[in-house]
Structures are given as structure tokens and as C-alpha cells.
Amino acid sequence: EVQLVQSGAEVKKPGESLKISCQGSGYRFTGYWIAWVRQMPGKGLEWMGIIWPGESDTRYSPSFQGQVTISVDKSINTAYLQWSSLKASDTAIYYCARAEMTTTYYFAYWGQGTLVTVSS
Amino acid sequence: QSVLTQPPSVSGAPGQRVTISCTGTSSNIGAGFDVHWYQQLPGTAPKLLIYGNTNRPSGVPDRFSGSKSDTSASLAITGLQAEDEADYCCQSYDSSLSGSVFGGGTKLTVL
Numbered sequence: 001e002v003q004l005v006q007s008g009a010e011v012k013k014p015g016e017s018l019k020i021s022c023q024g025s026g027y028r029f030t031g032y033w034i035a036w037v038r039q040m041p042g043k044g045l046e047w048m049g050i051i052w053p054g055e056s057d058t059r060y061s062p063s064f065q066g067q068v069t070i071s072v073d074k075s076i077n078t079a080y081l082q083w084s085s086l087k088a089s090d091t092a093i094y095y096c097a098r099a100e101m102t103t104t105y106y107f108a109y110w111g112q113g114t115l116v117t118v119s120s
Numbered sequence: 121q122s123v124l125t126q127p128p129s130v131s132g133a134p135g136q137r138v139t140i141s142c143t144g145t146s147s148n149i150g151a152g153f154d155v156h157w158y159q160q161l162p163g164t165a166p167k168l169l170i171y172g173n174t175n176r177p178s179g180v181p182d183r184f185s186g187s188k189s190d191t192s193a194s195l196a197i198t199g200l201q202a203e204d205e206a207d208y209c210c211q212s213y214d215s216s217l218s219g220s221v222f223g224g225g226t227k228l229t230v231l
Binding site for chain 2 (some may be wrong): 035037043044045046047049050058059060061081097100102103104105106107108110113114120
């Protein structure tokens with residue numbers, strides 16, 4: 001069974017750093033792209049970026065380029081999303097998702113989401 | 121402002137048919153990129169409903185169907201049920217942004 005299990009909720013202060021994780025199981029981790037998606041409170045989904053675990057090839061949405069870093073440790077089947085200096089506007093639920101392909105990516109498997117709250 | 125435009129809300133009575141539109145441009149849907157649809161129940165992760173414009177994953181009832189034409193796509197739900205009350209979101213790829221894009225989401229209310 002394909003599963004993506006994300007790390008738990010975080011409460012941070014503005015300016016702090018953070019790294020959240022997404023561990024895949026039940027499939028060949030290096031064979032599928034992993035994407036990160038943001039959902040701000042009461043809002044829709046936003047694609048942040050995507051990584052190919054096999055070679056750490058990473059693509060970012062222009063809206064998130066330079067704001068976050070996506071990485072992977074394929075030895076433990078885990079993808080990461082990190083911030084060096086959080087802002088209150090980073091408060092959101094962050095989902096990881098495994099990407100499948102037609103002419104575009106689509107996301108058949110999702111993590112349960114990680115709630116990040118940034119507040120002073 | 122989302123790249124793909126959806127109505128904020130739609131509603132229908134049990135048993136009725138509703139459609140949700142997803143309007144794009146020549147750099148995404150109009151460029152031939154596939155459209156995918158997700159259902160998100162309150163407090164849960166999105167669930168894939170339709171992929172590749174018209175395909176249903178295993179386990180998705182055939183009450184849900186997708187279509188695509190020119191620069192837009194639609195999700196149709198027939199035989200509306202109370203359990204269909206959720207947010208629905210479309211997704212595609214945009215060549216000018218070089219990445220995936222989502223619609224703003226549509227809240228379906230079953231009256």
C-alpha cells in the first residue's frame with residue numbers, strides 16, 4: 001500500500017527555521033516525483049515545487065522560489081520542505097503528494113498534511 | 121488570484137446534476153495539458169477524483185465525470201448525494217510558469 005506520512009504539527013515564531021518531512025512507503029521511492037502543496041487557512045491549493053528523489057532534480061513555482069527549499073534523503077525514503085526564516089504568512093497546511101504523469105503531473109497519493117503555525 | 125478560474129460555489133438538491141467549470145488560458149488548458157480534479161472533504165487531504173481529463177481512479181463512482189474543451193474543463197456530478205458536499209479543485213500545467221497550477225476551488229453545497 002502506497003503511503004506518505006508527514007511529520008507533526010509545528011508552532012514557530014517569526015524568524016525561526018523549520019524543516020518538515022514526508023516519508024514514502026509501499027513503492028519505489030526513487031521512481032516518482034514528490035510535490036509539496038500549500039493550503040493557507042480557508043484558501044485553495046497552491047503548488048510549491050517538486051523533486052525527483054533519484055537525482056534530487058528540483059523545480060519550484062515562481063511564487064515559492066527562494067522562499068523554501070525542497071530536498072530529499074533517498075536512503076530513508078523521505079522528502080523535506082524547509083524554511084530558513086518563517087513569516088506569519090507561512091501559516092498553512094502543507095501537503096506532500098506523489099506525482100503520476102499524463103501530459104502533466106497529477107497527484108494520486110497525498111500525505112495527511114502538516115499544519116505549520118507561525119505566530120509571535 | 122488562481123491561474124485556473126473556478127466558481128466559488130455551486131449547489132444542488134439530492135439526486136440532481138451539477139457541473140463545476142475550470143477556465144484556463146492558452147498557456148495551460150488551451151495548450152493541450154491535461155486537467156485533473158480533486159475532492160477535499162473538510163479537514164482532510166485532497167483526493168484524486170478525475171485524472172487525464174476524463175479518467176476515474178479505481179473506487180471513484182461513475183457519478184463523477186470530467187470533460188475538456190478548448191481552454192476549459194468541467195466536472196459533472198450526477199445523482200447528487202449529501203456525502204458529495206465538499207470542495208472541488210482542478211489542476212493542470214502552465215507552460216509560462218513551468219509548473220503545476222490549481223484552480224481556486226469550488227464549494228459544493230447539497231441542499
